[in-house]
Every structure is written in C-alpha cells, then in structure tokens.
Amino acid sequence: MRGGVAKIFASKILQLVLVLLAISAITFFLLSALPGNAALYRIGPLPSYTPAERAALIARLSEQLGLNKPLVVQYWIWLTHAVRGDFGLTTQGEKVTQLIGSSLWASVELAIVGLVPSIVASFLLALWAFRTRLRRAQAVVQGVMSTLFVIPSFWVGFLLVYLLAVKVTAFPASGFVPLAQSASGNLSHLVLPGLTLALPLTALFFRYLLAGLEEAEMGAYVVAARAKGISERAVAYRHVLPNGMLPTITIIGLATGSLLSSLVVVESVFSWPGLGSLLVQSVTQRDFNTLVAIVLLTAAVFVFTSIVVDLIYWFADPRTRRPGEV
Numbered sequence: 001m002r003g004g005v006a007k008i009f010a011s012k013i014l015q016l017v018l019v020l021l022a023i024s025a026i027t028f029f030l031l032s033a034l035p036g037n038a039a040l041y042r043i044g045p046l047p048s049y050t051p052a053e054r055a056a057l058i059a060r061l062s063e064q065l066g067l068n069k070p071l072v073v074q075y076w077i078w079l080t081h082a083v084r085g086d087f088g089l090t091t092q093g094e095k096v097t098q099l100i101g102s103s104l105w106a107s108v109e110l111a112i113v114g115l116v117p118s119i120v121a122s123f124l125l126a127l128w129a130f131r132t133r134l135r136r137a138q139a140v141v142q143g144v145m146s147t148l149f150v151i152p153s154f155w156v157g158f159l160l161v162y163l164l165a166v167k168v169t170a171f172p173a174s175g176f177v178p179l180a181q182s183a184s185g186n187l188s189h190l191v192l193p194g195l196t197l198a199l200p201l202t203a204l205f206f207r208y209l210l211a212g213l214e215e216a217e218m219g220a221y222v223v224a225a226r227a228k229g230i231s232e233r234a235v236a237y238r239h240v241l242p243n244g245m246l247p248t249i250t251i252i253g254l255a256t257g258s259l260l261s262s263l264v265v266v267e268s269v270f271s272w273p274g275l276g277s278l279l280v281q282s283v284t285q286r287d288f289n290t291l292v293a294i295v296l297l298t299a300a301v302f303v304f305t306s307i308v309v310d311l312i313y314w315f316a317d318p319r320t321r322r323p324g325e326v
Contacts, residue, residue: 008314012307016300023299024082027292028075082296088289090282096289099278100297106176107274110266111259113190114197119252121198122205123245129206130213131236142210148203153262157196157269164192174271193270197262201255209248216244246313253309257302260294 081087087096125145129138148156165173171192177185216222217240225235263276271277275294282290 008310009307012303012310016303016307019303020296020299021079024079024296025075027295028078029071031288031292082292087293090287090290096293099290100275100293103273103275103278106272107260107263107267107276109179109186109190110193110197110263110272110274111256113194114201114262114266115252115256115259117194118198118201118205122202122209122248125202126206126209126213127236127241129210130217130240131232145203145206148199149207151200153196153200153265154269156199157192157266160192160195161269174269176271176273189270193266193272196266196269200262204255205248205252208251209245212244212247213240214244216240219243249309249312253305257305260298260301 085097090096090099125141129141132138161173164170172189173192175189177189179186219239222235222239225239226232230238260276260279263274264279265276266272267274267276268280275297278290279294281287282294
C-alpha cells in the first residue's frame, strides 16, 4: 500500500510541477507580447521617484530581467524570481506577495464556510432523499435543489441581501471584519456571502450524490446483500453509500479547485476583500504582476486538489489500483 501511495503521490507532484511550468510559460509569453517595457509592469508607477531615478531603476531592472537577451532566457530569469515569490510590485507600488497574503485569508475563510457546510448538508439531504418514503417531501427537496442549481450565484446573493439584510436587518449587507479584530463581527459579515457560496454548491453536490446512490442501488452486490437479509440501513451505509459517493468526490474536488470563479462573483456582491475581488481589481487596473500571481496560485490549488482526490479514490475504491498494489 505504501508503495502504491508513494507512486501516486510522486506522479501527481510531477504533474503539479509540469502544469505550473506550462501555465507560467503561457502566462509569461502572453505578458511578453504586451506593448511596453516588462520592467515597467514590475516596478509600478513609483510616484515618489524623480524621472531620472525612475529611468535608472528601469535600466537596472531591465538588465536584471535580461530584457536584452533571448525570450527563453528572459523566461528562465522570470521563473527563478517567481519561485522565490518575487512577482514585482503592484500598480500602487506595493509588493505583490504582501498584497496577496493580506487577501488570501479572507478568501480561505469564505471558502471554508462555503465548502464544509455544503458538503455536510448535501450528504445529509441526499441520504435522506434516498431513504425516505415521503415522496412529496422528497419531491419538494429535489425541486429546491434544482432551483438553487440553476439560479446564478449573484441572484442568490441579492435575494439573501434583500431578505436578511434589508427586510429583516439580521446581518450586514456587505463589508468585512477581520477575525482578530472581532469574532462576532467577522461571523455576522460572513453569514450572507457564506450562504451565497454554499447554497449552489449544496445543490450541485446533492444532485450528483443522489444520482450516484440511485445508480449504486442497482448493483448486483446490493441485490445480494438484501437477499442475505441485511437491513436496509446497513445496505444503505455499507454498500450503497461507499460506491455511490465516488463520483461526488470528483465533483467536490473540481468545485474546490475552480472555487475562485465563484469567489469572484460572491466577493464582488458583498465587497469581500479576498482574492476574487483582487483578481477583478488587477484586471481593471492592468496590474499584470498581481494577475499572474493569482493565476499561478489558482493553478497550484487546482492541481493539488486533484492529487488529494486521486489519493482518496485510491483508498476508497480498490478498482482504481493496479494489479499488485495492496
């Protein structure tokens, strides 16, 4: 078993490195095609510098970046800086790594609040809908989940703001309070964006899990288990659930890896100062250094998530293992 896990982990780490190299190369060559000096994008406006100081700094940085050398050499120099976390300065003269670091926790916090409850709620609802004999209640739950699945997340956010912030005034409509500053303030500001992120994800996971459970129920092993007189509860939790949840694991991994697209919408609606808002800001302000750093970070999260999903599959489903792996 250890050898199989080690092989999978090593291959996925290699995949992570290759994907990041490919994305970094594509990003670099796209940036190199932009008009203007690449050194200008890395140093920002630096308004406190005189024209002479600015020109000297541009010349020195151009020499360091190898802008007078072949494009492949420039990419290698850029890549070595990126590996060290040096993506240059923003258009406001701040280090990109510091700006991303200050926004990262806000997005991580929102992602956790959106993902964890949606996974738990979808599993509970899908299991209930799978086992219940209350067909009308089951149809209502499925209808609600189908509605949440097709409604755009920004409409969900606007509806929650109208109901819970305008009509009831139970929660603030926008803004962010750091956890270190006030736990209660952080939680109150987190409820609406967290629900906006969690509700569509719950519907997504619910649909796939329920479909997986219904398909797994048709398996011969389930028929054999029932023929042996095993209780329906044991059949559901020992035989149907372990097999029916496997496709949902993939969907959860994909949703986690591509979560930035949802964060862009949710953070924009609720003025949440995370990576999604920072991505929109970097595009509107043509802050290419920040944009590149966010793209590479998103790619790393996506590939790392795929590694975790593959490892879960390896442990959960013996059919994915090669002959000889135990």
